[in-house]
Each structure stands twice: as structure tokens, then as C-alpha cells.
Amino acid sequence: DQQVKQNSPSLSVQEGRISILNCDYTNSMFDYFLWYKKYPAEGPTFLISISSIKDKNEDGRFTVFLNKSAKHLSLHIVPSQPGDSAVYFCAASNYQGAQKLVFGQGTRLTINP
Amino acid sequence: DAGITQSPRHKVTETGTPVTLRCHQTENHRYMYWYRQDPGHGLRLIHYSYGVKDTDKGEVSDGYSVSRSKTEDFLLTLESATSSQTSVYFCAISEGQGAETQYFGPGTRLLVL
Numbered sequence: 001d002q003q004v005k006q007n008s009p010s011l012s013v014q015e016g017r018i019s020i021l022n023c024d025y026t027n028s029m030f031d032y033f034l035w036y037k038k039y040p041a042e043g044p045t046f047l048i049s050i051s052s053i054k055d056k057n058e059d060g061r062f063t064v065f066l067n068k069s070a071k072h073l074s075l076h077i078v079p080s081q082p083g084d085s086a087v088y089f090c091a092a093s094n095y096q097g098a099q100k101l102v103f104g105q106g107t108r109l110t111i112n113p
Numbered sequence: 114d115a116g117i118t119q120s121p122r123h124k125v126t127e128t129g130t131p132v133t134l135r136c137h138q139t140e141n142h143r144y145m146y147w148y149r150q151d152p153g154h155g156l157r158l159i160h161y162s163y164g165v166k167d168t169d170k171g172e173v174s175d176g177y178s179v180s181r182s183k184t185e186d187f188l189l190t191l192e193s194a195t196s197s198q199t200s201v202y203f204c205a206i207s208e209g210q211g212a213e214t215q216y217f218g219p220g221t222r223l224l225v226l
Binding site for chain 2: 004006034036041042043044045046049089091099100101102103104105106
């Protein structure tokens with residue numbers, strides 16, 4: 001039972017354009033969502049988060065959008081840069097739990113020059 | 114970067130042998146977690162700890178045990194390693210209960226022959 005799904009295993013985007021990574025979840029108890037970025041042979045690095053009381057959170061080139069009714073979130077990267085090439089994981093948790101994160105399968109983003 | 118180290122970083126072992134992985138933090142965070150990362154599954158929680166000697170199971174805990182005798186150290190033990198436990202193992206920490214970010218260590222790559 002995959003509670004958090006990233007249906008696109010890979011995405012290729014031209015440098016300077018917008019990258020949009022998508023994530024769907026099924027558990028309506030989730031109320032906190034995070035995006036992590038992972039380079040090969042390194043641990044995941046926290047990128048940006050959003051709580052369910054918001055529908056948008058921005059940090060520099062990165063914006064996360066949350067659509068609670070559709071149980072969908074997305075990460076927008078504008079403009080995309082070569083250093084953004086990595087695997088991106090979305091994760092979800094709830095305030096009442098012991099902060100146990102449930103991860104999606106990941107999307108490999110490749111930025112082409 | 115969060116002060117998290119994992120040892121060893123790479124290990125090759127044989128089926129049936131015991132293996133212990135160590136996670137060490139210098140942040141004095143209350144919560145510590147062990148995840149495994151496998152293709153097509155993202156990261157899955159094995160066990161977590163919410164204080165010294167306080168641990169609980171995650172999603173994929175069968176075949177694993179943990180111990181936490183000091184705030185800074187969280188050990189993951191495979192009592193009798195199997196080939197299905199070949200994976201990359203990540204430790205993570207967070208400050209406390211609530212919707213807070215988890216920070217990850219660099220990972221341990223384990224191969225069980």
C-alpha cells in the first residue's frame with residue numbers, strides 16, 4: 001500500500017526552464033509534507049516543506065504547492081540549473097505521529113544544458 | 114550540515130552473519146531513525162528512537178533490532194543477514210515530536226552475499 005506516490009520515475013528539463021515534480025498521497029491524516037534532494041552516494045538533503053494549513057511555500061527558486069482536496073503536491077524549480085540534477089523524494093507525516101516520514105519512490109531530474 | 118556520521122560507510126558480509134551499523138550525532142536531538150533505500154521503494158522506516166532506551170518499530174522492522182544507550186548513538190543490528198537486506202541504510206535525526214524536519218546521514222551501503 002503505497003501511501004505516497006511519485007508516478008514519474010524520471011524527468012528531463014532544459015536548463016533555464018521550469019521543472020515540475022509531482023507527488024500524490026492517499027492518507028488524509030498527513031498534514032506535513034517535505035521535499036528532499038539526493039545526489040548519488042550522499043544522504044537526502046532537506047529542500048522545502050509545507051504544512052496543511054498552507055497551499056504554497058516559496059524558498060528562492062523552489063516553490064511547493066499543496067492541493068489538499070486532490071491530495072496532490074508539486075515542487076516547482078525556476079529556473080532549473082545543472083546542479084539541480086538529482087533524485088527528488090517527497091515525504092509526508094502528521095503532527096500526531098512520532099514524525100514518521102512516508103516517502104515516495106523518487107523522481108530522477110536531469111537538467112540538460 | 115547536521116552532525117551525523119554513519120559507520121561503516123560500506124560493508125560486504127555473508128548470509129547468516131550478524132551485522133551492526135552505527136549512527137552517531139552531535140546535535141543532541143531526541144529522535145533518531147533508521148531507513149533503508151531500495152529501487153522502486155524510496156526510503157522506508159525500519160526503527161526509530163524517541164529517547165535513550167526508547168525505541169519502536171517502523172514499516173519494515175522484521176529481521177532488524179536497534180539499541181540506543183546514549184543520546185548520540187543509535188545502533189541497527191541485523192541478527193542474521195540475508196540477501197534481501199542488501200540495501201543502502203540511512204540514519205536520520207530530528208529535534209523532537211511534531212512536524213519537524215529530519216536530517217539524514219551519508220548512508221551505509223551493505224551487500225549481503
